[in-house]
Amino acid sequence: MTPDQVDRTVRASSLAELVWTDPDGAPDGVGVVALSWRQTPVVAFTYAHEGHARAAAASPLVVVALTERRSTGEMFEPMAVVGRPRLVEDLTGTIFSEELLVEELRRYPPGRKYADSPLLRREHWWYLPRLILAVDVDAVLPIAARESLHEHVQAVAGDGAPDVQVVRLGQHAQPDGRLLVSPSEGGRPPPPGRAALLGQDATFPDLEQWASWCFRGRWDGSALRLTQPAPEVGLSPVPSVWRRMRAHRAFGRSCREAIDRAERRR
Numbered sequence: 001m002t003p004d005q006v007d008r009t010v011r012a013s014s015l016a017e018l019v020w021t022d023p024d025g026a027p028d029g030v031g032v033v034a035l036s037w038r039q040t041p042v043v044a045f046t047y048a049h050e051g052h053a054r055a056a057a058a059s060p061l062v063v064v065a066l067t068e069r070r071s072t073g074e075m076f077e078p079m080a081v082v083g084r085p086r087l088v089e090d091l092t093g094t095i096f097s098e099e100l101l102v103e104e105l106r107r108y109p110p111g112r113k114y115a116d117s118p119l120l121r122r123e124h125w126w127y128l129p130r131l132i133l134a135v136d137v138d139a140v141l142p143i144a145a146r147e148s149l150h151e152h153v154q155a156v157a158g159d160g161a162p163d164v165q166v167v168r169l170g171q172h173a174q175p176d177g178r179l180l181v182s183p184s185e186g187g188r189p190p191p192p193g194r195a196a197l198l199g200q201d202a203t204f205p206d207l208e209q210w211a212s213w214c215f216r217g218r219w220d221g222s223a224l225r226l227t228q229p230a231p232e233v234g235l236s237p238v239p240s241v242w243r244r245m246r247a248h249r250a251f252g253r254s255c256r257e258a259i260d261r262a263e264r265r266r
Helices: 003-012 047-057 094-107 109-115 118-123 241-265
Strands: 016-021 027-032 035-037 040-046 062-066 079-090 130-141 151-156 163-169 178-183 193-202 210-219 223-226
Touching: 003 035, 003 062, 003 079, 003 130, 016 047, 016 151, 016 193, 027 047, 027 151, 027 193, 027 210, 035 094, 040 047, 040 094, 047 079, 047 130, 047 241, 062 130, 079 094, 094 109, 094 130, 109 118, 151 210, 163 193, 178 210
Parallel strands: none
Antiparallel strands: 016 027, 016 062, 035 040, 040 130, 062 079, 079 130, 151 163, 151 193, 163 178, 178 223, 193 210, 210 223
């Protein structure tokens, strides 16, 4: 697949899954909106999500899995982009504002309440500084699309990048605590190893509610034995106006505090 095709698919995507490995070699991941910057797939993390940005940047290889079909453009096709992460710390927000903001506002509607006008951008100045995780593409692999809430992106540790594919998660845990996992049509179970199951859901097309979750454990070839408590799955109830205001303030505070720490480190 050519760089142009990857670029068109990224620009036509809605949500994606970013997968990396931690220093111990265990897979981890989070739901993201993948953007395109100079024909390179990127994730422009706000400083509130500094932990995810730096964890992914420390991984030798990452995978951007484009598996969500909802709210995608005509050029979209599911794919898994494997590449080397490169972190660009845009502490002033200049790169993001000049080269990525228009695409984010088009693709991520909730961002419009922070940056859809010069006045909003001045008021929410902390929304513009970004940790831009660029993915220098090494390979593009086929992957199935997720078709329901029960389908997750499975990442199993290997010699290089995690083995990533879409799987269906059983609705009930086994008596011994294992979660049964079955490959998507045409898929094949990877070898046993440390693994993560990443899922997400959102309200489309506004993305006003968006949640991602990650089951972490050890894959035995047919099931995942959890090594961490199971996360909450699915969207929370629609928040009240008061809860929205509190979340807005907490988000801004997290961004400002992380920006302040980054400035002190310079």
